[in-house]
Amino acid sequence: EVKRRKRAQKLVAKKLTQEQIRPGTPEPVEGREHVSVQTELYLEEISDRIIEIDGECQTDEFLDRPPTPLFIPAKTGKDVATQIEEGELFDFDIEVTPMLEVLVGKTVEQALLEVMEEEELAQLWSHQRAFAELRNAEFAELQRLEEQDRRIREEKERRRLEHLEKLRKQKETAEKIAARAFAQRYLADLIPSVFNNLYDSGFFYDPVERDIETEFLPWLMSEVEETLQKKVLGRTMLDSLIRMVVENRLDEFSRPPPSDQTEAPAEEPRTTDAAPQVSGEADAADQPVAEEEETEQPVAEEEETEQPVAEEEETE
Amino acid sequence: MAQPRISAYLPPDIDPTKAALAFGRRALPKLNEELQSPELLTQQRALMALCDLVHDPEKVYQAIALGFLDSLKTLLVHQDQTVRQKTTEVLSVMALHSIGRDGLIRSGVISALAGLLDDPVDICRKNTHQVFDMLAKLPAGAGGVLRAGLIPPLVLKLKTELDEIQELILDTLSNCLRVEVSEALAAGAITVLKEKLLHPSTAIRSKAAWVLLEISSHAEGKIAVCEEEVIPVLVSLLEDTQPQVPANSAGALMFALVTPQGRSSAMGAEAIPPLLTLVAEETSKARLNAIKTLTLLAELPEGRKTLLNHRDTFQQCLDDPSEAVQRAAEIAITVIDWKP
Numbered sequence: 001e002v003k004r005r006k007r008a009q010k011l012v013a014k015k016l017t018q019e020q021i022r023p024g025t026p027e028p029v030e031g032r033e034h035v036s037v038q039t040e041l042y043l044e045e046i047s048d049r050i051i052e053i054d055g056e057c058q059t060d061e062f063l064d065r066p067p068t069p070l071f072i073p074a075k076t077g078k079d080v081a082t083q084i085e086e087g088e089l090f091d092f093d094i095e096v097t098p099m100l101e102v103l104v105g106k107t108v109e110q111a112l113l114e115v116m117e118e119e120e121l122a123q124l125w126s127h128q129r130a131f132a133e134l135r136n137a138e139f140a141e142l143q144r145l146e147e148q149d150r151r152i153r154e155e156k157e158r159r160r161l162e163h164l165e166k167l168r169k170q171k172e173t174a175e176k177i178a179a180r181a182f183a184q185r186y187l188a189d190l191i192p193s194v195f196n197n198l199y200d201s202g203f204f205y206d207p208v209e210r211d212i213e214t215e216f217l218p219w220l221m222s223e224v225e226e227t228l229q230k231k232v233l234g235r236t237m238l239d240s241l242i243r244m245v246v247e248n249r250l251d252e253f254s255r256p257p258p259s260d261q262t263e264a265p266a267e268e269p270r271t272t273d274a275a276p277q278v279s280g281e282a283d284a285a286d287q288p289v290a291e292e293e294e295t296e297q298p299v300a301e302e303e304e305t306e307q308p309v310a311e312e313e314e315t316e
Numbered sequence: 317m318a319q320p321r322i323s324a325y326l327p328p329d330i331d332p333t334k335a336a337l338a339f340g341r342r343a344l345p346k347l348n349e350e351l352q353s354p355e356l357l358t359q360q361r362a363l364m365a366l367c368d369l370v371h372d373p374e375k376v377y378q379a380i381a382l383g384f385l386d387s388l389k390t391l392l393v394h395q396d397q398t399v400r401q402k403t404t405e406v407l408s409v410m411a412l413h414s415i416g417r418d419g420l421i422r423s424g425v426i427s428a429l430a431g432l433l434d435d436p437v438d439i440c441r442k443n444t445h446q447v448f449d450m451l452a453k454l455p456a457g458a459g460g461v462l463r464a465g466l467i468p469p470l471v472l473k474l475k476t477e478l479d480e481i482q483e484l485i486l487d488t489l490s491n492c493l494r495v496e497v498s499e500a501l502a503a504g505a506i507t508v509l510k511e512k513l514l515h516p517s518t519a520i521r522s523k524a525a526w527v528l529l530e531i532s533s534h535a536e537g538k539i540a541v542c543e544e545e546v547i548p549v550l551v552s553l554l555e556d557t558q559p560q561v562p563a564n565s566a567g568a569l570m571f572a573l574v575t576p577q578g579r580s581s582a583m584g585a586e587a588i589p590p591l592l593t594l595v596a597e598e599t600s601k602a603r604l605n606a607i608k609t610l611t612l613l614a615e616l617p618e619g620r621k622t623l624l625n626h627r628d629t630f631q632q633c634l635d636d637p638s639e640a641v642q643r644a645a646e647i648a649i650t651v652i653d654w655k656p
């Protein structure tokens with residue numbers, strides 16, 4: 001009973017502590033109900049000492065484990081043996097031929113292709129090289145010919161220029177010669193013609209003749225002129241005398257009938273004729289001309305004029 | 317039973333360095349995409365696969381149609397040397413096909429490759445020069461190389477590069493200089509070539525003589541050759557033992573002697589005896605060139621006198637099987653017999 005109380009007290013203390021720790025069991029879910037259960041019947045006594053019972057055992061000494069016997073299953077079925085001899089399944093040589101053929105063939109084909117390619121390339125290179133050589137040779141030939149052509153052209157040009165020069169010089173020389181010949185010919189006449197001209201123009205003169213010409217003749221001419229002037233003077237004087245006489249006579253005869261008028265006009269032409277006649281006589285060369293002009297005039301006038309001339313000459 | 321048909325495709329993953337090829341038509345487009353991927357390994361594997369594919373002309377045609385060349389151009393300047401090497405290899409194999417050459421010229425790969433001339437890796441440079449060499453064999457390609465202004469750098473490289481690359485450069489130069497020669501002369505090509513004429517390697521000597529031939533086929537080249545006094549060196553090469561060298565040097569002389577100065581310097585260098593020996597040999601390659609050179613020398617009075625004695629050598633040449641040699645011999649005889 002004391003123990004029961006103690007237990008009850010413990011339980012109550014536990015509950016209290018539990019109730020203090022936990023907030024308390026939640027409310028039951030709907031349809032359910034909480035029932036408190038007492039586990040008193042199922043309680044066990046806790047004691048310190050455990051019920052012990054002593055016991056003993058002892059193992060044997062170690063022994064090797066014997067080997068496991070071979071497991072030979074019971075023989076079932078029929079025994080049959082088979083063996084593959086050489087050449088029965090397949091003939092290796094025959095079977096391998098196609099594969100080998102293909103393998104070797106492909107390899108050789110590839111090798112041949114490569115060799116052919118290389119040969120082709122080498123051929124192409126040699127072809128190209130030959131072409132290049134040919135091309136170079138032709139090109140060199142072309143350049144040589146060009147050079148030759150250039151030289152020839154230059155040479156031709158030089159020669160042409162030389163030739164032109166030569167022709168020009170020739171022409172010049174020919175012209176010079178022609179000019180010289182012409183000049184010679186032209187000038188050949190020069191000296192005689194010069195001399196002729198000079199002679200004609202009076203450079204070569206006889207000094208005496210010249211002297212006579214230059215001095216004597218002018219003096220003579222001037223003397224003749226003087227003489228003629230004197231004659232003219234005489235004639236003019238005579239004319240004036242005649243005029244005076246005639247005028248006097250006219251004055252005298254104008255009073256009487258006009259029978260003297262025939263004389264007056266006759267005298268007037270006489271005086272007028274005498275004047276040109278006198279001027280005509282001044283020039284010795286014109287004298288015969290004047291005389292011819294005066295053929296109509298009566299010869300008496302000539303005689304008249306000649307008379308004073310003769311008189312004048314006598315007076316001189 | 318085993319089928320005798322063998323697939324054209326190799327077993328998969330036989331070469332781990334190569335990318336896997338897609339089937340049929342899809343192979344090249346996929347490779348193109350892989351080439352443009354940012355990962356280095358993908359690019360390398362794609363390039364390896366492309367290298368093998370490009371030996372087939374149809375694949376080359378397809379590749380160019382797909383525009384591979386643009387992606388390859390971007391890869392040329394990649395930092396990784398394997399990428400560059402393989403790209404140049406792809407380009408050099410493409411240049412072996414005529415379609416490839418056309419495509420390369422049209423897409424302007426030449427100028428992109430010009431940057432690789434100074435690449436530290438030997439193989440890249442070698443492949444680059446191979447591409448130039450193959451392209452220069454076409455007239456359009458030679459024009460492209462000239463336009464890209466590559467001649468002066470190439471002439472400079474001649475002095476410093478390895479021997480086999482020098483041979484490629486000499487080939488390229490010979491094809492380009494056939495077209496135009498002024499740039500090379502400005503870059504001092506003749507001095508460099510004069511040194512190469514005395515190189516120990518036969519191939520380089522013969523190729524250098526060939527380049528000089530191409531140079532002297534132009535007028536300004538002839539003048540430059542006479543000025544630089546290359547003619548005595550060429551005359552000394554006429555006695556070389558290898559057959560190719562005297563042939564090419566006789567050819568170079570053939571062009572250089574067209575000018576009067578050339579002729580006088582050749583007479584001064586006593587070119588006639590070696591040329592006569594070359595003509596006398598029945599199977600010499602140099603026969604044609606030697607005959608032409610002697611024709612040029614025969615236009616000089618001194619030359620004519622000397623050659624009148626050797627007239628029968630030319631008579632023998634008239635029996636040569638090659639038509640060109642016969643014609644040349646006839647012309648030579650006409651020139652020798654010419655009286656002013």
